[in-house]
Amino acid sequence: MLNPxxxxxxxxxxxxxxxATTLMLLLGTPLAWWLARTRSAxxxxxxxVVALPLVLPPTVLGFYLLVLMGPAGAIGQxxxxxxxxxxxxxxxxxxxxxxxxxxPFVVQPLQAAFTTIGELPLEAAxxxxxxxxxxxxxxxxxLAKPGFLTAAILGFTHTVxxxxxxxxxxxxxPNRTRVVSVQIYNHxxxxxxxxxxxxxxxxxxxxxxxxLVLYTVLxxxxxxxxxx
Amino acid sequence: xxxxxxxxAIILSVLLLVGQSSWAAATLVAVAANFSKPMSExxxxxxxxxxxTAKLSFGSxxxxxxxxxxGGPFEVLLSADEKxxxxxxxxxxxxxxxxxxxALGRLVLWSAKPGFVDDQGKVLTKGGFKHLAVADPKLxxxxxxxxEALKKMGLFEKxxxxxxxxxxxxxxxxxxSTTNAELGFIALAQVIDTQSGKIGSGSGWIIxxxxxxxxxxxxxxxxxGAENPAAPALLDYLKSAPALAIIEKYGYDLPKK
Numbered sequence: 001m002l003n004p005x006x007x008x009x010x011x012x013x014x015x016x017x018x019x020a021t022t023l024m025l026l027l028g029t030p031l032a033w034w035l036a037r038t039r040s041a042x043x044x045x046x047x048x049v050v051a052l053p054l055v056l057p058p059t060v061l062g063f064y065l066l067v068l069m070g071p072a073g074a075i076g077q078x079x080x081x082x083x084x085x086x087x088x089x090x091x092x093x094x095x096x097x098x099x100x101x102x103x104p105f106v107v108q109p110l111q112a113a114f115t116t117i118g119e120l121p122l123e124a125a126x127x128x129x130x131x132x133x134x135x136x137x138x139x140x141x142x143l144a145k146p147g148f149l150t151a152a153i154l155g156f157t158h159t160v161x162x163x164x165x166x167x168x169x170x171x172x173x174p175n176r177t178r179v180v181s182v183q184i185y186n187h188x189x190x191x192x193x194x195x196x197x198x199x200x201x202x203x204x205x206x207x208x209x210x211x212l213v214l215y216t217v218l219x220x221x222x223x224x225x226x227x228x
Numbered sequence: 229x230x231x232x233x234x235x236x237a238i239i240l241s242v243l244l245l246v247g248q249s250s251w252a253a254a255t256l257v258a259v260a261a262n263f264s265k266p267m268s269e270x271x272x273x274x275x276x277x278x279x280x281t282a283k284l285s286f287g288s289x290x291x292x293x294x295x296x297x298x299g300g301p302f303e304v305l306l307s308a309d310e311k312x313x314x315x316x317x318x319x320x321x322x323x324x325x326x327x328x329x330x331a332l333g334r335l336v337l338w339s340a341k342p343g344f345v346d347d348q349g350k351v352l353t354k355g356g357f358k359h360l361a362v363a364d365p366k367l368x369x370x371x372x373x374x375x376e377a378l379k380k381m382g383l384f385e386k387x388x389x390x391x392x393x394x395x396x397x398x399x400x401x402x403x404x405s406t407t408n409a410e411l412g413f414i415a416l417a418q419v420i421d422t423q424s425g426k427i428g429s430g431s432g433w434i435i436x437x438x439x440x441x442x443x444x445x446x447x448x449x450x451x452x453g454a455e456n457p458a459a460p461a462l463l464d465y466l467k468s469a470p471a472l473a474i475i476e477k478y479g480y481d482l483p484k485k
Contacts, residue, residue, distance in 0.1 A: 070408040088408045089359060089392045171392030171403065172364060189290035189395070190366045191297075 006199055008175055009183040016091070016179060017159040020098035021106075024155045025148070027099070028106040033136070035107070036114035054104045062168025065097050069169070089171040094179070097169055098159045105154040113147020114140065149218055157210055160203070254281040255458035256301055258292040260308035260445065261398035262333060262370060262415035266478040267306065273474070274465045280458035288396035290367045296321055296450060303453025304462055306330065306445070308397075309369040313448035326449035330466050332481035333443030334416040335373045338432035340407050345431040351411065352383055357390070361403040361412025364393040370400075373440035374413035380439045416479035425479070437481075444483070 002010075031050070035043060053061060068075045069087040076086045087093030117140060125135040141148070163181040170177035172186070180199055187196035259267045264286045271282040282304075285292075289308045296302055296316060305322070307313050310329060316322035337352070339345045351357070363371035371393070378384040392408075394400030397415050404412040413435075421428030447466060453459030465471055472482055 066402070066408060067406055070406045072407050085358075086408065088403075167395060167399075169408075171359070171361075171409075172395070173392060186364065186367060186395070188294050189288055191290060191294060 002198055002202075003195070005174065006180075006183060006195060009178050009180045010199075010202070012175060012178065013160055013180040016094050016098055017156045020095050020102065020159045021152055021156045023095070023099050024103055024106040025152060028103060028110055028151065028155075032107045032110035033114055033140075035111045050107050051104050053101050058101065058162070058164025059168060061101060062097070062165040065093075065100070065165065066169050069093060069096075088169045089173060089177060091176050093169055094166060094177050097165045098162055101162055101165050102155050102158040105158045106151040109147050109150040109154065110144065113144035113150075116147075117143050146218060150214065153210055153214055157207055161207070252279040252281070253456055253458035254283055255303045255453055255456055255462055256283050256285070257304040257306065257462065258285050258287070258296070258300075258302040259306045260289050260292075261286050261396040262308055262417055263306055263331065263445065264398070265417055266331075266474050266480070269474050270466065270471045271462075273470055274462055277465065277470070278458075278461055280461055282458070282462050286398070288367055289369070291396075301452060303450050303456055303459040304447065305450060306447045306466075308333070308443070308445055310444045310446035313446040316448060316450065321451055323449040323451060323454050326460075326463065327446050328463075328467070329444050329483040330447045331445045331475050332483060333370065333373070333445055334437075334479050334481065335370060335377060335413055335435045335440060335443070336416045336419060336427065336432045337411060337435060338404060338414050338419050338427065338430060339411040340405050340430040341410070342429075342431050345411055345433050347433055349381070349433040349435070352378075352381065352387065357410035359392045359403070359409035359412075360387055360390045361392050361394060361400045361409035361414075363397045363400045363413070364395060368394075368396055368400075369443050369445075370397045370413065370415055373435075373443055376440040377413070377435050420479040422477045425477075434479075442481075445480075 031046075035047060035050075066088055067073050069079070070076045071080065071086055079085065079087055084092075087096060121139050121143060122135060125139045130138065161181060162179070163185065166177065166179055166182055167185070170179070170182060172178050172182060180203060184196050184199050184203075187193070187199065257267075257271075264284070267284055271284055275281055285302070289305075289312045292300070292302065292305060292307075293312050293315065296305065297319070305313060305316065310327070313322060313327040317324055317327060337345055337349055339351075345351050362374045365371035365375045375384060378387060392403055392412075394403055394412075397418065400412055401414045401418045403409040404414065416427075416434060419427050419429065419432060427434075447463055449460055449463055476482060
């Protein structure tokens with residue numbers, strides 16, 4: 001059913017999604033914490049920037065990234081100056097694009113979870129002389145565990161489903177940027193429907209299983225509700 | 229009184245529109261990405277000449293075939309190869325014997341940087357680039373031609389690791405025009421300056437015709453367009469002298485009569 005090339009695209013996709021999700025949790029946690037606690041005038045602006053990939057067509061994001069990360073673009077000139085070369089057509093470029101594309105799916109559930117905790121547990125911890133860092137790891141993280149799980153799962157699955165951005169900046173290189181969504185698209189265009197069916201079926205079952213676990217075992221609220 | 233005048237005006241304009249549509253129809257045309265520029269010009273001339281309208285969709289031939297096989301609404305297909313029209317005729321989705329070759333595609337090695345590609349393609353042996361953009365040979369006839377040309381030059385094995393593949397020729401062009409890929413194989417029509425007949429910007433090498441099998445681009449009337457007078461009219465227009473002049477202007481060779 002699955003030929004080795006198809007299997008490679010699946011493995012690459014999970015590799016990109018794992019690395020991107022880790023990065024998104026590392027970046028998204030402090031960001032979501034700040035957004036949940038701050039009274040800064042910048043909050044609205046940052047919220048809007050974080051949510052932008054939710055509403056932006058992926059092709060728009062992909063096109064901007066192709067131009068900005070290319071040799072003539074600002075990011076491209078910066079990465080070349082660092083001696084890293086340019087990011088389009090590379091695995092690293094794919095990870096960077098995935099982080100930008102999926103970050104709202106990580107930040108928003110975390111932000112909601114942090115907001116729900118409220119002031120009381122934090123004040124209680126402070127009266128017990130817990131440092132802010134200690135409070136975060138011993139009080140906030142356990143209380144926000146469902147938020148972290150939702151964020152990780154949504155960030156991961158959304159990255160797996162990414163297509164338009166990769167199509168724009170990937171270049172369809174085996175084992176480097178040829179992810180499963182692009183492979184399915186190419187199978188369909190090449191009229192290899194049976195290969196397309198196998199891969200598409202795997203993704204469908206995977207996505208459904210993940211969401212089923214999310215909503216039944218972990219009893220999380222539906223995404224749309226969380227994002228409000 | 230005002231209302232009746234108003235409603236009369238509406239009825240009259242509706243009747244006019246309906247009346248008009250009986251002789252001037254619109255047809256939905258799927259156009260291979262490499263042919264988008266000349267086809268836009270041809271469609272404008274076609275509208276002037278016949279009163280019919282051609283609505284154009286641009287994309288890869290493979291995608292259009294998939295869509296047509298799954299009930300897509302297209303009435304005419306201008307393919308990048310001759311296999312797709314034949315396949316649609318064989319499966320009964322296109323009108324038998326309506327297919328013909330409307331243009332022979334020309335392949336060019338192009339860079340957005342002036343002076344990067346010499347007029348003999350020596351840059352391919354010389355190197356100095358990290359990415360070579362080609363259209364996916366599995367999907368695009370121009371990709372197949374690029375691979376054939378590289379094999380003919382004996383450079384395929386060496387350069388294949390540098391391939392970045394566009395899903396169609398338009399995307400391949402995008403990779404090169406944004407300089408993300410230093411150079412790439414694209415369609416001459418994408419970079420030709422129609423005034424001078426030469427490559428308009430950057431630098432390029434028009435690949436000699438004997439380096440690859442001719443890119444015979446076929447057109448076909450789809451079953452969905454059989455009843456629409458505008459669809460066969462467009463295909464007829466594609467063979468007319470004004471249309472052939474536009475096709476030639478964009479660097480295509482014309483099929484021999």
